[in-house]
Amino acid sequence: MADVRLAERFVIPEEAIREVVRSVPEVLGCHHIRTRGSNDFIFLDLHLWMDRDMRLDQAHRLSHVVKDRLMARFPQIKDAIIHIEPPPRENGPGSDPE
Ligand SMILES: [Zn+2]
DSSP: HHHHHHHHHHHSSSHHHHHHHHHHTTOOEEEEEEEEEEEEEEEEEEEEEOOSSSSSSHHHHHHHHHHHHHHHHHHEEEEEEEEOOOOSSSSSTOOOOO
């Protein structure tokens, strides 16, 4: 049973998603990658890290670049919801903005 759940949960390997995200140089990283759906009909959501001083219009444009690349690389992704945030701070409370 565990194997079946795993196959459903990781319809696209997380590392493959990260690889696409890393192909956009201005993007600092990502986390909270989640996929839902079936193998050929996937909804993806993830959190993208961008410089906290980046202009909103640039951050927004980049989020679309990432989305376009993800959907081009994995046509089975029917929609992707991308949440933009600054990267977590090194230490201290509230270091991960979630
Ligand atoms: Zn987050």
